[in-house]
Amino acid sequence: MANGEPEGSAPLRRLYGRSRGKALRAGQERLLAEALPLFSITPEVLAAGQAFAPPPREVWLEIGFGAGEHLIEQAKANPDVGLVGCEPFLNGVVAALAGFKREQLLNVRLRRGDAQALVEAAPDGFFSRVFILYPDPWPKRRHRKRRVLAVGMIEALARAMRRGGELRFVTDVDDYAGWTLKRFLASPHFRWTANRADDWRRPWPEWRPTRYEAKARKEGRGSVYLTFARL
Ligand SMILES: C[S@@+](CC[C@H](N)C(=O)[O-])C[C@H]1O[C@@H](n2cnc3c(N)ncnc32)[C@H](O)[C@@H]1O
Structure with missing residues (x-):
């Protein structure tokens, strides 16, 4: 695997947004070479049900983990x-790998690339929980098809999620919240779990703000928290 580029037979769907930032320092290059093969999975490995051995109690997926802080917190808090x-x-992947190593985590795997290929490869009902935290908003109407939940992703998630499983979505962009809610409400496979009028204002009980949430607050934007149950 050269430079952390994804391997595996399936070609990547077109990716939007940055796939690398500042050039990696020598130590980061070394970390990537050493740690990526230990933690990286391909869609093929996921499809074969070989991501974890022995199989854990549940498998949770985070789409667009940024630098991995939330993923690492969840892995530490839920070792089973x-x-x-x-x-x-790439730079986010390297930051996450550094955290996996620092925390000596055994219950994490990652894929550098587009989430849709991974979701489509997963066995039926594989994920019990899915996190989509501050996805890139693509605010222009003509760019909405670039959003991670566009083009067939909700159907793909419905198949890959266990019945009774939960999808957590948060954004600081009102238009994105409405767009997402409308799409989930139109799906026969999901139910919005809100049971109070201000539910969307309340983060999940064990929630710690992500890097993007901190940025949104600093810039004066609130967030919309949505939880969908897989029916
Ligand atoms: C605005 S950032 C949020 C990062 C992090 N979740 C947080 O809250 O701090 C959105 C992240 O989604 C990633 N992303 C964009 N397209 C993606 C895709 N197709 N599949 C998985 N992740 C994607 C981006 O690279 C970026 O790191």
Whole structure:
């Protein structure tokens, strides 16, 4: 695997957004070479049900983990759960690998690349929980098809998620919240779990703000928290 580029037979769907930032320092290059093969999974490995051995109680997926802080917190707090993270941005992948190593985590796997390929490869009902935290908003109407939940992703998630499983979504972009809610409400496979009028304002009980949430607050934007149950 050269430079952390994804391997595996399936070609990547077109990716939007940055896939790398600042050039890696020598230590980061070394970390990538050493740690990526230990933690990286391909869609083929996921499809074969070989991501974790022995199989954990549940498998949770985080789409677009950024630098991995939330993924690492979840893995530490839930050692009997397998955490799979997906992120195309190389510098984020390196930061996450450093955290996996620092925390000596055994219950994390990652894929550098597009989440859809991974979700489509997963066995039926594989994920019990899915996190989509501050996905890139693509605010222009003509760019909405670039959003991670566009083009068939909700159907793909419905198949790959266990019945009774939960999808957590948060954004600081009102238009994105409405767009997402409308799409999930139109799906026969999901139910919005809100049971109070201000539910969308409340983060999940064990929630710690991500890097993007901190940025949104600093810039004066609130967030919309949505939870969908897989029916
Ligand atoms: C705005 S950042 C949020 C990062 C992190 N979740 C947080 O809250 O701090 C969105 C992330 O989604 C990633 N991303 C973009 N397209 C993606 C895709 N198709 N599959 C998985 N991740 C994607 C980006 O690289 C970026 O790191």
